[in-house]
Amino acid sequence: RKEVEQDPGPFNVPEGATVAFNCTYSNSASQSFFWYRQDCRKEPKLLMSVYSSGNEDGRFTAQLNRASQYISLLIRDSKLSDSATYLCVVNPKGGGNKLTFGTGTQLKVEL
Amino acid sequence: DTAVSQTPKYLVTQMGNDKSIKCEQNLGHDTMYWYKQDSKKFLKIMFSYNNKELIINETVPNRFSPKSPDKAHLNLHINSLELGDSAVYFCASSQDTANVLTFGAGSRLTVL
Numbered sequence: 001r002k003e004v005e006q007d008p009g010p011f012n013v014p015e016g017a018t019v020a021f022n023c024t025y026s027n028s029a030s031q032s033f034f035w036y037r038q039d040c041r042k043e044p045k046l047l048m049s050v051y052s053s054g055n056e057d058g059r060f061t062a063q064l065n066r067a068s069q070y071i072s073l074l075i076r077d078s079k080l081s082d083s084a085t086y087l088c089v090v091n092p093k094g095g096g097n098k099l100t101f102g103t104g105t106q107l108k109v110e111l
Numbered sequence: 112d113t114a115v116s117q118t119p120k121y122l123v124t125q126m127g128n129d130k131s132i133k134c135e136q137n138l139g140h141d142t143m144y145w146y147k148q149d150s151k152k153f154l155k156i157m158f159s160y161n162n163k164e165l166i167i168n169e170t171v172p173n174r175f176s177p178k179s180p181d182k183a184h185l186n187l188h189i190n191s192l193e194l195g196d197s198a199v200y201f202c203a204s205s206q207d208t209a210n211v212l213t214f215g216a217g218s219r220l221t222v223l
Contacts, residue, residue: 032210043201043214044154085152091210098167099212101154 001026004090004102012108017078021105023088024070033064034089035073038104044087047073078109114138117202117215124192125223131188132218134202142166143185144203144212145177154201160185192222 006023013019025033033050048055050062050071061074071088088102117134124130136143144167145157159167160179174190189196202215 034211043216044212045214046211049211087154098156098159099210100156103151103153 002102003027003092003100004088006086006088006102006105008103008105010106010108012110013078015078015080015109015111017109018074018076019078019107020072020074021086021088021107022070022072023102023105024068025088025090025100026069027090027092028066028069030069030090030092032091033062033071034099035060035062035071036087036089036101038085038087040084044101047086075107078107080109080111083107083109113216115202115204115213115215117200117218119218120216121219121221123221123223126192126194128192129188129190130192130220131186132200132202132220133184133186134215135184136202136204136213136215137183138204138213140204140206140213141182142205143179143182144205145185145187146201146203146214148199148201148217150198158185158187189220192220194222196220197222 035047036044037047038044050064054063059076063072085104085106087104090100115136142161144159148154157171158177163179176188179185199217199219201217203212
C-alpha cells in the first residue's frame with residue numbers, strides 16, 4: 001500500500017460546482033497534514049494545513065479523519081482558476097521534515 | 112525578490128555528462144531539500160540539510176551528491192547522467208519545525 005494515495009482524476013467540473021477530493025494515508029502515527037496545489041509546469045505551493053478539528057479558508061474546507069486515516073478537501077463555487085493538481089501531503093511520526101506527497105488529483109474547472 | 116531560487120531552469124545534456132543545479136533561499140530557513148518529480152508527477156524527497164548538516168538521505172544513487180556551503184544554499188551535483196535521471200528537480204526550504212515547504216520553480220533536466 002502506498003504511503004499516501006489519491007485518485008489521480010481528472011475531475012472535470014463546471015464553474016460554480018462543489019468538488020471534493022479524498023486522500024488516504026497508511027501510517028496511523030502520522031502527525032501533520034497539508035494540501036498543496038501545483039499548477040501545470042509550476043512548483044507546488046501550500047494551499048492549507050489540515051487540523052484535527054477541520055478548517056476552512058474561504059471556499060476551501062479541509063477535514064481529517066484519523067480513525068479512517070483519510071484527509072479531504074472540499075472546494076465550493078469552483079472557479080476556472082482552481083484548475084490545478086491538488087497534492088495531499090503527510091508528515092509521518094518520527095519523519096522529521098520528511099513530508100510524503102501523494103501523486104495528486106487533477107481538477108479541471110470548465111465554463 | 113524570489114524566496115527560493117534555483118538555476119538553471121532548463122538543462123538538456125547527454126548521457127554520461129556531469130551537471131550541477133544550484134539553489135538559494137533568502138527566507139532565513141534552517142532546512143533545505145531536494146525533491147525529484149518524475150514523468151508521472153510523483154514528488155519524492157532525495158535529500159535534506161539542516162544548518163548545513165545532512166539529515167535525510169533517501170535511497171538515491173551515489174551519483175547524486177548534495178552540497179550545502181551554508182544554510183542558505185544547497186546545490187545538487189549529478190555524475191554520469193542516465194536517461195532515467197530526466198525529471199524536474201525542486202529545491203525547497205522550511206523552518207525547522209514548521210513542516211511547511213516553500214519550493215523553488217524547479218529545474219527541468221532532460222538527458223538525451
